[in-house]
Amino acid sequence: MISILTAKFRLFLRNPWMVIVMSIVCIIMATIIGAASEKKVKIPVYSTLSAQETNELLHTLNESHSFRFEQMDAKKVRALVREGKAAAGLELAENDFTLIIASQTANTFFLREYLQKVYGEKGQANAIAKQLHLSTEQTTKIVKEAKKHPAFTIQTMSFRSKNAVIIDPQMQPIFGFSLFFVIYTVAFQVLQLLKEKKEGVWNRMILSRLKKWEIYTGNLFYSFIIGYMQVALIFSVFRFGFGIDFHGRFPELLLLLVPYVFAIVAFSILLVGLVKNEQQFQALISLLSVSMAMIGGAYWPLEIVSSNILLMLSKIVPLTYGMEMLKGAAVYDRSLTELLYPMSILFLMGVVFMGIGINLTERKSS
Amino acid sequence: MLEAVELTKHFKQTKAVDRVNLYLEQGEIVGLLGPNGAGKSTTISMISTLIPPTSGDVRFHNESIIKEPAKLRNVLGIVPQEIALYSDLSAKENLRFFGRIHRLSGAELNKKVDEVLALIGLTDRQNDLVKHFSGGMKRRLNIGAALLHEPKLLIMDEPTVGIDPQSRNYILETVKRLNQEKQMTVLYTSHYMEEVEFLCDRIYIMDKGCIIASGTKDEIKNILSSEHTVEVKVEKVSESFLHALRSQPVIHHITVQERTITVLSPKEINVFRLLFQLAEKTNTVFTSVEIKTPTLEDVFLHLTGRALRD
Known part of the structure; x- marks a missing residue:
């Protein structure tokens, strides 16, 4: 088995481009779609402060998960609000702000609350700085440090019904x-097995000292590793490259990818067992992967699908359970124990698909 | 050493191999000759335990290997018709892989790889990727991959298909050398008569899934001992001349290749006089007429009514 893995990885290193291109395309697509569905409300801003003070304040303001503050000149800010292109405009001053609004909305209410909080913290820092004769920067650092070790902690929870739907526009396209x-x-790694059969390499292996289980395990384990490496790499790029923290569930997500990739390897060997040649396999995998993505909720969340037929079909698609696990952990904050159901289904699918696939492949050989 | 008994293989309704009996003695080269589609590859797939027969048995040292294929596999080297190599690996990497799957490792593996590279004449190109090799080099490496574990029996399925004459000669010489120096038993399938004539001690001729003749080269050629093979070269092949030939019951087989017509006829018949009479009647001009020693090709023609490469 080790000899097969060594040869396969050597072959992969000679030609890694397919996996690299797939990963890059995936990252680009997820980024574009994620950015397009960004839910932050844009707030145009002008300032009477110095450039440095304005930048510092904007940096703090833009830590908001709901609003995105963009600096422009006063005339443009007013024009955007007047034309209804912005929910509100904002004038920044040293100790206060002016909100420019055309009408009172829920957004303006939350915006005012947010601005008051930021200015309150700023004022607090300034007061401490004055009292202790420190610079504002030093004070901010002290406050941040103090917040890390509070005297007592408050845990907040929100009540959500079991069937509450959360659609996270950032997580959805990544997953x-x-x-x-x-x-x-x-699929294209498992397809090599079909090629090796056609080209006779498989027969050489069969006639060697290798056991048949070693040949299958070597080939399928290699496909699993390549697939897993790809998804882990994509998630890592988003985590460490783009700073998306997956709501603090990154390690669990990496673990949850295991049953999904296993099920896909098994699904691919099932297809290898069903088809007669490479062309059939390629046609079938293109058709099935796109269908599975649509039915399984990769393109759009299953939560918005109302057709009972589609929802029923989604139950036989591994991708459904993959999405359920990942969203369950990162979006719905479910524990690994709560995710045992989709994990078990994927393992079961994997075992069944692999059993049938290997059986069909063996039958064809004889 | 190895014996196939009443070996039969059906693929759905098609009978690919029909009650084939053959045997191989230790240290001999046996040819399995037949046109494309004759059932040669299916036969050797069954003999090498790759596919189970529908009926019949394969015996290795008098023990059936249908249920216990490992006994044969451990001493078997197979050279498939396809180039069964990883094209993105170098010659050396390929050989190391195929050595490892036969449980060779360390110094032993290195030694065997070097030996095989030298034997197939690829030492200088050992680090080049297979995809950059010529057809002949790939074929040589294809053979090399089957030799690493020093098999006692080598089964070669048309190992020279689609290569230049120089590489073909190299391969044939290598097979002969392996047989003479290492007493390797070889089962060699081909549809090239000249290869089989050059290499093999005994020959089986297959057609439509059956063995239609077997024996040493001379024994097989003696099938035609009662017949002449006459080769006539003409200025222009005319339909009327061919028609006239076909209407003669004493002319058994006729093949036409460009301006050469080959006919088989019984030795007791004065075929020259007949040929000249027919030529005169049909205004056909001969440029040469020659009686030839029968070849295996002639035997095949005699037995099946078809040329080997039809």
Whole structure:
């Protein structure tokens, strides 16, 4: 088995481009779709402060998960508000702000609250600085440090019904595209098995001292590793490159990818067992992967699908359970124990698909 | 050493191999000759335990290997018709891989790889990727991959298909050398008569899934001992001359290749006089007429009514 893995990885290193291209395309697609569905409200801003003070204040303001503050000149800010192109405009001053609004909305209410909080903290820092004869920067640092070790902690919880739907526009495309593209990567690795059969390398292995289980395990384990490496790499790029923290569940997500990639490897060997040649396999995998992505909720969240037929079909698609696990952990904050159900389904699918696939492949050989 | 008994293989309704009996003695080269589609590859796939027969048995040292294929596999080297190599690996990497799957490792593996590279004449190109090799080099490496574990029996399925004459000669010489120096038993399938004539001690001729003749080269050629093979070269092949030939019951087989017509006829018949009479009647001009020693090709023609490469 080690000899097969060594040869396969050597072959992969000679030609890694398919996996690299797939990963890049996936990252680009997820980024574009994620950015397009960004939910932050844009607030045009002008300032009477110095450039440095304005930048510092804007940096703090833009830590908001709901608003995005963009600096422009006063005339433009007023024009945007007047024309209804912005929910509100903002004038920044040293100790206070002026909100320019055309009408009172929920957004302006939350915006005012947010601005008051930021200015309150700023004022607090300034007061401490004055009292202790320190610079504002030093004070901010002290406050931040103090907040890390508070005298007592408050835990907040929100009440949500069991069936409450959360659609996270940032997580959805990352999970969806990663799980979709890995189908191609894994399938084309498993396809090598069909090629090796056609070219006679498989027969050489059969006639060697290798056991049949070693040949299958070597080939399928290699496909699993390549597929897993791809999704782990994509998630890592978003985590460490783009700073997306997956709501603090990054390690769990990496663990949850295991049953999904396993099920896809098994699904691919099932297809190898069903088809007669490479062309059939390629046609079938293109058709099935896109269908699975649509039915399984990779392109759009299943939560918005109302058709009972589509929802029923989604139950036989591994991608559904992959999305359920990843969103369950990162979006719905479910524990690994709560995610045992989709994990078990994926393992079961994997075992069944692999059993049938290997059986069909063996039958064809004889 | 190895014996196939009443070996039969059906693929759905098609009978690919029909009750084939053949045997190989230790240290001999046996040819399995037949046109494309004759059933040669299916036969050797069954003999090498790659596919199970529908009926019949394969015996290795008098023990059936259908249920216990490992006994044969451990001493078997197979050279498939396809180039069964990783094209993105170098010659050396390929050989190391195929050595490892036969449980060779360390110094032993290195030694065997070097030996095989030298034997197939690829030492200088050992680090080049296979995809950059010529057809002949790939074929040589294809053979090399089957030799690493020093098999006692080598089964070669048309190992010279689609290569230049120089590489073909190299391969044939290598097979002969392996047989003479290492007493390797070889089962060699081909549809090239000249290869089989050059290499093999005994020959089986296959057609439509059956063995239609077997024996040493001379024994097989003696099938035609009662017949002449006459080769006539003409200025222009005319339909009327061919028609006239076909209407003669004493002319058994006729093949036409460009301006050469080959006919088989019984030795007791004065075929020259007949040929000249027919030429005169049909205004055909001969440029040469020659009686030839029968070849295996002639035997095949005699037995099947078809040329080997039809």
